[in-house]
Amino acid sequence: MAKTRARETVVIGMLGTTLDTGRTPKRWERWRPTVGLCQQEDLVVHRLELLHPPAQADLAQTVTADIAQVSPETRVRPTPVDIRNPWDLEEVYGALLDYAKAYPFQPEQEDYLVHITTGTHITQICLFLLVESRHIPARLVQTSPSHGGRDQGGPGVHALIDLDLSQYDTLASRFQQEQREGLSFLKAGIDTRNAAFNRLIERIEQVATSSRAPLLLMGPTGAGKSQLAKRIYQLKKTRRHVSGPFVDVNCATLRGDGAMSALFGHVKGAFTGAVADRPGLLRQAHGGLLFLDEIGELGADEQAMLLRALEDKRFLPVGSDKEVESDFQLLAGTNRDLLAEVEGGRFREDLLARINLWTFRLPPLRERPEDILPNLLYELDQASQALDTRVTMNKEAQEHFLRFATSPEARWSGNFRDLNAAVLRMATLAPGGRITREGVDEEWERLLAAWTPGTRRHPAEDVVTEVLGAERAEALDRFDRAQLAEVLTVCRQARSLSDAGRLLFAQSRAQKKSVNDADRLRKYLARFDLNWADLMRG
Missing domain, CATH: 3.40.50.10770 (Hypothetical protein VC1899 like domain (Restriction endonuclease-like))
Known part of the structure; x- marks a missing residue:
């Protein structure tokens, strides 16, 4: 041998x-x-x-x-x-x-x-x-x-x-513990049980902590894209992967000429009303993370500028002939099918290719029935903090809630926003801070009415949806939506812009020597790209 x-x-x-x-x-x-x-x-x-x-x-x-x-x-x-x-x-x-x-x-x-x-x-x-x-x-x-x-x-x-770190038990266990902590943080400490969702979060944790490439979060409204974006930033910040700020903007709120200025900034005198330089959101995000929610709402010009900023880290503010720099990581969110938007000519194919390296689809709540219970318990804790009192749900009420929540009748069209609102309403109306079966039944009637086609929304929600459209209305925070609904309701009852201003600012105007209620109201409406003529036509 x-x-x-x-x-x-x-x-x-x-x-x-x-x-x-x-x-x-x-x-x-x-x-x-x-x-x-x-x-x-x-x-x-x-x-x-x-x-x-x-x-x-x-x-x-x-x-x-x-x-x-x-x-x-x-x-x-x-x-x-x-x-x-x-x-x-x-x-x-x-x-x-x-x-x-x-x-x-x-x-x-x-x-x-x-x-x-x-x-x-x-x-x-x-x-x-x-x-x-x-x-x-x-x-x-x-x-x-x-x-x-x-x-x-x-x-x-x-x-x-x-x-070979796998040979070092102490090091390996520390890395595993750090990863477990990162996964729990991204899930807000909620012990989710859906296997597909848990695998998704695990992959997001791996990518978020090792890459500065753009991330794209897809999913329906209310699936948790905004909250996850904030937690991705906080995780990266904790691990010193970013040093700059978290800049959050809903692209559905950017309209007209103001969109370019808001994103890329402008120089003094660039247009009427530009009385000073404005850095813009991209420059504010330098060294940090820029979250562009509903990125599919951006116009063609904004998409072209964003592509240049991603590729070269440079762009031109409105009215300037001198480029500025900003090195940020992009996190984008959308509830649209961007491939379909590209085919329809509404979204740039090259921009999608640039942001599509890491794409994660967040599933709707109805696809995660096993996660309703842990999220219910989380929302009860959140409601307790919001109401500054301990809110509980007895076992019978909890089982009754879960039976309906996982049934075919439960559409959860608003996903976690629906769940959050349902728990907050039940907690607010719970006698002695204890949610009962009767309270659950009352909430289900309310949800079913909202989910049933042909039923009308709450009047305050109707007027905002009617004026802004469903997508823009859904993009508003609940506080802004409630406030805007009251303003629109008063405007519809008033004879003129001045008359509406006097009704809305009756208390504050009494404390001022000189007021301009009409101008104050006009500026408020402009925040939503509205004017008095729009309301009168509506």
Whole structure:
């Protein structure tokens, strides 16, 4: 039978231009790491790939001769590596990467070690990175002098470091614990049970903590895109992946000429009313995360500018001939099918390609029936905080709620917004802070009426939807929607803009010497791109 060849140990190391120096006999009285590595009793180095700057060829030859004396079984191959500035990270890494790519590794026949004691700190870091990335299939070896220090001489000691972190139970458990904490944070601490949703959150956690590429969150209104975006930012901030702010904008609220100014800023005098420079939301997000919710609502011009800002990190504010810079990570949200929008000519294909690298679809609540109970308990806690009292739901009421919530009758068209509103209403009306079966029945009647086609909304919701349209109305916060509904109701009953202003600001105007109620109301309506003529036509 053929005799199996024993595996050889090959060491790759950089010549120490300071630690390995010495030509006189006194050099043997000092510890020299490269020579000492080949003197270790329990480590046989069969081949040493001795990398060195071209100008240090003489020192490399001296070290090679000294190793031949103390370790005849070691074959040394001095190799010049063209590194002019050993403190230039880019130059050093590039040179060592080229060396690693050209080297004929044979891991089936040889064991490789990388000596990281010598060379500049930059060199040591680069060697570490090449081993960690497996460009060099090796373990690390670190040498150090004996207790007497460098001046005592001798081989010193060595230690092997394997970068396979799975072998280190403590490190592995810490990484796993950090990931579990990240997943729980993204889910707001809710113990969700839907397997598909949990896998989705796990993937989002992996991408959010390791990538600065754009993320696209798709899903119906109320599926939790905005809340998840905020938590992604907070997670990245906690782990120091971003240093700038979280800038949140609903693109459905950007209309007309003001959209370009809001996003990209403007310079003084760019248009009538531009009395000062405005930085814009993209510049505010520099170093942080920009969340563009309902990105499908952006106009063609805004889409083109956004694409340029994503690709070049530069753009022109309105009215300016000088570009500005902003380096931010984009997180986009939409309830539209952007592929269909591209086919319909309403969304740029190149912009979709740019933001579609990481796309995650958040499922509607009706696709996650097993998650209704943990979310119900979460909403009860939230309601307790909002009402500043402990709100509970007895077991009978809870089971009754879940039976209906998971039945075909439960449409959950507003998803988690519906659930949040339902729990808040039940909690508010609960006698003594305890939700009963009767309270659940009352809420189900209210929800069924809202979900049933042909039934009318609450009058306050009707007027906002009628004036703004369903999509824009749904994009408003509940506070803004309720306030706007009252304003619109008063306007419809008034004879003129001034008359409506007097009715709306009756209390505050009594405390002022000079007022302009009509102008005040006109500015409020302009926030929603409305004017008196629009209301009269409506």
